[in-house]
Amino acid sequence: MNKENVIKRNSCQCSVFSSMASPSQQGGKEVKATVLQKDVGLFSGICLIVGTMIGSGIFISPKAVLAETGAVGPSLCVWVACGVLATLGALCYVELGTMITKSGGEYAYLLEGFGSIIAYLYSWTSIIVLRPSSFAIIALSFAEYAAAPFYPGCIPPVIVIKCLAAAVILIITLVNCISVKLASYVQNFFTGAKLFIICVIIIAGIALLAQGKTKNLTNTFGDGSTSFGNIGLAFYSGLWAYDGWNLPLAIIIGIPxxxxxxxxxxxxxxxxxxxxxxxxxxxxxxxxxxxxxYPVSWVVPLFVVFSTFGAANGSCFTGGRLTYVAGREGHMVKILSYISMKHFTPAPAVMFNGLLSILYIMPADIDILINYFSFAQWGFYGLTVLVLMVMRFTRKELNRPVKVPFVIALLVFVVSCYLVLAPIIQKPKLEYLYCILFILSGLILYVPFVHYKLRWARNIMRPITMHIQLLMEVVPPETKE
Structure with missing residues (x-):
């Protein structure tokens, strides 16, 4: 079959590979349909939720929260306040989810409330900024704990940290490209390791408190900071550890x-x-x-490495699926919605997410990436809660099985505005400007590809898509998931 035939098939969402992988009889043998693997059962799904919520944050964020608050007491208050804010935000999401029953989470809510441009910018930001930076943060956390035992008493070299982070991104990306089932097994094992080490640390802490180790927990507010911007940055680090609170089951069993x-x-x-x-x-x-x-102190860093590896795997899994759906819906280039004909995984989307994550770890450290991530994330959280508030007046006819007090939505919106603006006012940094530019750059693709669907834009992408498809052996999905 020549290239002209491949291009012709590609233009109608078929390909040379899709004819080989269709559920038809070829040589007397039925060929498997080209759809995504769905080997994620209930237990694996729960592990994915737990792995998303309890990630690397509890092992990385305490230092950043303490640095911004200046004392033990305020830092503990920030951790509690982050949990309360996550709970209130999740309550708002429960009302939105029961009122707007379309799938898609924030994208569906923003589309219903503010139209396609804002919804597209959220989808774009999630794929280009939020998911890759989340993956990068967790990979850097893994690298810090994996390298720490080899550099006792000092900080490991930056080049070692970044090389380890890049290596784990490549490994996890490969696992998720090869098999959904393998990725699920990895997630299940490392989620168990994560819960185990958290329980070990908590039990050890309770035992130490019972022995009277309370010196550092007296006069805990002595040197605390009440700076307008520093508290916002402390919330960034604390809320990073709670990321995932907008999942459906989070409010019921997770956040408390x-x-x-x-x-x-x-x-x-x-x-x-x-x-x-x-x-x-x-x-x-x-x-x-x-x-x-001591002398079995190696157990904790080992299981922390397991924990961060599992969190990175969960981030890669969900990030790849989000990118795949965006490509399928026409919000990203079509090749990102294609499926590996050998492994039936969204390989192009997973690889794209992994590549961006590696690019993010090169110039930045964990704190910069957390600020970068949180600034963008809470901007869209605030807009999503604003949808709920606006629809209380513009869409009164909608059925609301769950209705939260308006003051809760208003409080979450005000806090979201504070979290976006306070760090910029207190400590203006280039990463905030870069983040805004990244978000707005989505309009460059939105206008020709999504809004106008210009033929010349499709003609430019068609040969590129065809060559990538041939190289990676990927095909369009036969049915929408």
């Missing part, structure tokens, strides 16, 4: 449990480390382990 766990883990850290020691620690859980579990 996660809040208690995070608070107890932070208290455990302070039973054995002073605030200064915690800030100087290259990896907080490693320092805690060295002082509490």
């Amino acid at each position: 449990l996660v809040t208690i766990c995070y608070l107890l883990v932070n208290i455990a850290y302070f039973t054995i480390m002073t605030p200064t020691e915690l800030l100087q620690s290259p990896a907080v859980a490693v320092t805690f382990s060295d002082r509490v579990f």
Whole structure:
């Protein structure tokens, strides 16, 4: 079959490969349809939710929260306040989800409330900014804990951290390109490891408190900071650990449990480390382990590495699916909606997400990426809650099985505005400008490809799509998922 035939098939959403992979009889043998693997059962789905909510944040964020608040007391208050804010935000999402029953989460809510441009910019931002930066943050967290035991008493070199982070991104991307079932098994195992190590740290902290290790938990507000912008940055780091609160089951079983766990883990850290020691620690859980579990202190960093690896795998899995759906709906280039004909995974979307994540880890560190991520994320969280508020007046006829008090939505919206504006006012940084430019750059693709659907734009992409398709052996999905 020549290239002209491939291009012809490609223009009608078929291909040389799709004819080979269709569910027809070829040589007396039925060929499997080219649709995504769905080997994610109930248990694996729960592990994915837990792995999304409890990620690397509790092992990375305590130092950043303490640095911005300046004392133990305010830092613990920030952790509790983040849990309360996540709960209130989740309540707003429950009303939105029961009122707007279309699938798509924030995209569907923003589309219903503010139209296609804002909804598209959210989809674009999620794919270009939020998902890759989340993957990059978790990979850097993995690298810090994986390298820490080999550099006792000092901070590992930056080049080592970034090379390890890039390596784990490549490994996880490969796993998710090869098999959904393999990715699910990886997620299940590492979620178990994550819960185990959190329980170990909490139990050790309770035992230390029972032994009277409370020196660092007295006069906890002595040197606290009340700076307008610093508190906002502290919330960025704390809320990063709660990311995933907008999942459907989060409000029911997740957020209260996660809040208690995070608070107890932070208290455990302070039973054995002073605030200064915690800030100087290259990896907080490693320092805690060295002082509490010696000579088997290697157990904690090992399981933290397992935990961050599982969180990175969950981020890659969900990020790849989001990119795949965006390509299928025409919000990104079509090749991102294609499926591997060998493995039946969204390989182009997963690889695109992994590539962006590697690009993000090169110039930035964890704190910069968290600020970058949180700034964009909470801008759209605020807009999503604003949809709920506006529709209370413009769409009164909609059925609302769950209706939260208006003051809750207003409070979440005001806090979202504060979280977006306060850090910029207090400490203007280039990453905020870069983030805004990245978000608005989506309009460059939206106008020709989505709004006008210009033929010349499609003609430019068609040969590129064809060559990538031939190289990667991917095909369009036969049915919409």
